[in-house]
Amino acid sequence: MCGIVGLFCKSTELEPRLGEYLSAMLVQMDERGPDSAGVAVYRDPAPPGLSKLTLYSADPEQDWAALGGEVTSTRARHAVVLVEGDADEAETSIRERFPELRVMSAGRVIEIYKEVGRPRAFAETFALADFEGTHGLGHTRMATESRVTTEGSHPFSTGHDLCLVHNGSLSNHNRLRESLRREGMEIQTENDTEVAAAYLTWRLREGAALQQALEGCLEDLDGFYTFLVGTADGFAVLRDPIACKPAVLAETDDWVAMASEYRALAVLPGAADAQIWEPEPSVVYAWEKALV
């Protein structure tokens, strides 16, 4: 099971309502994933010279001001912080100084929020409908491969402004986790999707383009997957060669959207008249701001 949604605004007029639509889409995927929910939202770029981190604290009383950066917002146990320098340095610095915190995302535009529980409660707790932004993706989880925790929820960060959500289960994640650790990748949970995220991060770090990194999944990952990958400029979709896990794409003049089922798309304006199709197995579909 698990549910995936993604929405990309082709029209700037839609951007103020991104969160409202993303929230409605996520709630439609409740039965597919009642264990936990999460979103990645691309919005509000950091000013030049600054990076944006989303941080998570297990402590509800966390003193975010102590971090030293500019805290632009806090939602539930998450905080968005602007820090000097590039995102790698900022992330390393936070990890060293505040090892109890978890870096959910790092980059210039991405923000990741996730928590255990059902999507409606998640959307309310995080005031999801208030988000404006260019694009976003979300996930509702029915856990199979690891425990139901905030850390095991999706989306997973896969590098600067990149993230991954996954419907399916991987069967070679234990062995691949060991290989990636030998390559120096830091993997914190027993979750299969975190391994896929680390795999993509590793491939991108080694110089692969996103398209190549995703095509590498077809060779190196064993199992079932529909992946939705968020990038600074858009998103990409990939289904495994067997394509058991559902995926529907839809496009109008105003938006491109992806979901596990049509009913999550039905909440979008003009959905009934949208061009609708299923992505083919083993084919990478990508949208970027510059291309649409």
Next chain:
Amino acid sequence: MAVVTDVEVVDLGTTSLRELNQRLHDVAGEEPEPRRWRVVNPNGSHAVACGLDAPLEVEIAGHVGYYCAGMNKRATVRVRGNAGPGLAENMMSGTVVVDGNASQSAGATGRGGLLVVHGDAGARCGISMKGVDIVVRGSIGHLSAFMAQRGALVVCGDAGEALGDSIYETHVYVRGTVASLGADCIEKELEERHLLEVQSLLQRAGCRDVDPFEFRRYGSARQLYNFRIDNAGAY
């Protein structure tokens, strides 16, 4: 006094799915009343018009989700949109027509009746079909007619990979290209009786502009019916 209309309209925006299906189940018998139904605002709901067992005519105005018209018996169900996975699974008789596309496993395990998809059908179309006839105006995805036992699958477009893998006695007809044939599925001669079968199904499906002579026939080589050690690699 109730207003007598030709068509009973049910709005899934205000009526629960369970209530709709219960009402459709309650009108049993040879002369169900009302006979004609129209379902509006389906918005991708699952299991719309499942388990019907009367000569009803049900039109669904929009896209539906999983398992639409499953186990259909005698009824005619028409979807004016796309259908999600498991369309008309295990249908017994009657007719199911989709104007748009159908997702994976359309017509799976069907025992009788006619399923028509005017757009494309996804992967695993007609998997384990046991007597249903399926006509797809567009193309079908990979692993279609896997272990298909009886009935006919007519595809006016192309077929994806591994068509008819481990097929039994379903007749498969494809007008376009076949990406690859599955284990024990081979092309067979299109004899006159097969032409008549294709012609009849195309007519019943409303595809009268399609020429039955353009189809090629595929079926079982019958080498995997019984275990033979020589075939161990193919099982």
